[in-house]
Amino acid sequence: HPGFHHRPSIAHQHQGAQARILLTKTPSVQGLEHFPRLFPGARALVLVRDGRSVVESGVRSFGWRYETAMRDWATAAANIIAFLERHPGADSPVLLVRYEDLVRHEQDVLTTIFRFLGLDPDQYDFSAAQALGVTGSSELRRAVGAVHWKPVDKSAGFDPLRRHTDWDRKRQERFAWLAGAQMEALGYTLEAAPRRGPVQSARQGLLGAAWGARQR
DSSP states (O other): OOOGGGSOOOOOOOOOTTOOOOOOOOSOOTTGGGHHHHSTTOOEEEEEOOHHHHHHHHHHHHOOOHHHHHHHHHHHHHHHHHHHHHSOSTTOSEEEEEHHHHHHSHHHHHHHHHHHTTOOGGGSOHHHHHTOOBOSOTHHHHHHSSOOOSOBOOOTTOOGGGTTTTOOHHHHHHHHHHHHHHHHHTTOOOSSOOOOSHHHHHHHHHHHHHHHHHHO
């Protein structure tokens, strides 16, 4: 569950007598492995976002603790990766969508999604999608002091892809230690690769022990 409104979502469709589409979503990937059995013949869209941005957004918006948020994202990402590995190939009922790709190449990614779902992209109003406001962004807390769920216009400096860019080296390394493998498996690049020497291993071990003690 990489982060409330930015956590991976599941979408499925069912075509009835009048070819209507049923779409549902959830902010959590808990139980994702049961999707094919619970929704036979359905299609799943799994939306992921750079874990560092998810963590930073959660800290800013909801007061998450960095260590716990990093671990939670890593666990959810591992769940997604395992699910994808069980459903490989072009005929897979699951499509992985990276949030960053959607932001940078909105029309191309939406077109891919529509075709995956058997829908006609020509029937969609892409200009209306581009004009949508921002909902639930962590920037709202800085601007108005609280997060709300009413759409607001994008500010000139709105950039959801740079949430974590002010992280220092230690925080980057901690995230890479806890979630680096999952990030790379999902197609992301880390600026700070986890160092595996004895000193670094000891430091990371102490950080983990301290977190465990706080949890207890």
